[in-house]
Amino acid sequence: MEIFLLGEYAILVFLDWMLGRSGFGIPGYGLPGGPWTSTFVVLYIMEWICWFIIPIITMLWWRAWSKRHPDLLQEL
């Protein structure tokens, strides 16, 4: 299910599925039996982390932090 929350390319994979075209984009690589440094496992997970975890989670956390510490955001 996590595939639905991946980045732009994964959305295209999802669109493929909706249109009845099965597959994960680049076939085989990174799937069981393939090299782990290749495309599917490393790259799609990386895309998910770079798209959602780091920008959205960290910046919303920073926003909450800045509201708790307005004194630290005053001009020196």
Add this chain to the structure above:
Amino acid sequence: MTQPGILIEAVVIVVWIILILGVGVYSRRFIKGTGEFMVGGRAIPVWMLGFWSAGASVSAWAFFGLPGAIYAAGPWQHWALCIPMMTGFPITVLFLGRWMRIAARKYNLMTMPDFLGEVYGGKLIRIFAAIGIVIGSIFYATAQFKAIGVLLSTILGVDYITGAALGIAISVVYVVIGGFVAGAIVNTLNVSMMIIASIIAVGLGYMWTGGYTNMYATIIRSGLTAWANQDAAMGGRAWWFWASWFLLVSSFGLVGQPQIVQKLYGIKKPSTLWAWGLLGSIVFGITCPAYCYLGIVTRYLTVVGQAPNIVAVYGSPDYVIAWLTVYKLGAEAPILGGLLIAGVISAAWSTIDGFVMMGGAAVARDILNKCFRPNWTDKQLLKQLRIWMLVVGILIVIETMFPAELITWLAAIGWAQFAATLAPALLLATTWKGITKWGGTAGVFVGMFVTAFLTLVYRIPMGTARFIATFYLDAGAWGMILSFITIILVSLITKKERGPLYYEIHKVPQPTQQTQ
């Protein structure tokens, strides 16, 4: 060039260019001194700066060079160069942004060497940082101009030199006249255009290829298995290249990109920095992958015989987007083609102005004014800024007229140079109490020198093909690693001298004998 579709595309581009020039000229009324010229009087709304920073990071590298490089060498470059850059915006806010912004007014910070100078202290760190910025600016801006040159020459049916000269002339007019305010307004328009163009690009690509999985399956069936596999691409070196850029140069390296990070000085309210990080990241994440996708789409079109082999026909993969927008869309959907071309030109312009300003400021402000002519009046400094921007512009023009490399490599070299010169010293400035003046100075020098050395000495005499086998675009990763090590080692063994901002950041009492 005789097709009516291409004429329609040309009209769309001309209208766009007139709009951009008009904004540049209009913005002149806001420029009253260096404060407005360099950082827009620190009163620009955060969303405009988020857009501008995203545009500056995407650039013609991602919109033009990267699709070509992906067409030629494989889609792994999308995940090595493009995706990790998204993380650079939040990383910048988390590690550096607050201090850059809240210290800006008190210390009159306008450039990255300003910040380094006030934290570490001393003149040499400013000079080394400024030299690194000038080197990086020339390579990176050349990539942008080359992209505009290739595109305008294709659509207008003129030679490359004429197309490039036209692009340069337009940029110089609006940057030198309008400064930061012009950049902020123009780039809001530019990035809006880039977002529209990206969404159109993905939709078209999906329709042409019959789906994402089908696109790859068709390419791989044609025999391009190594092209599609990160483990096998580039003779097996793509994996190492991906790791060095993902972990260092693209992500943490963004902290050292003055064309992106310097915009933080212009933000109106420090409490809105999170919006800059989020907007920059998301806009980048929408636009960059879209054009990378077009590189894969064009590969598919070549495989199925709907496109020529771009490298064989034009002699360079840099013509991938030019072919796609001018010849394929010019025939099928010229208005959409015009919008996509405007998106590419916008991406280039949103970066060029930053580089011309950075390069000029590095010499006029960071070296001449701060180190040798501290008594210049604001008017004198503004005049010198404009003069040195023109000088840097001329160097870029010379490099543009005789471009030795692919667009994506030129931009990557510039990016790596900034990352290695500035990022380690900036990251440690706010996170490690142990830094010293000489540690920072040595680290900036090592980062700047190692990257320039590997780039220039290893690259030019040996040529691109052999360089792939050695250091190619990993020069920035080596520079960053050695710079980090140098700052730590030298700081541990040298006298604990620092600049005044260090004591505010680390809440350490300032010694009475302290000198800058």
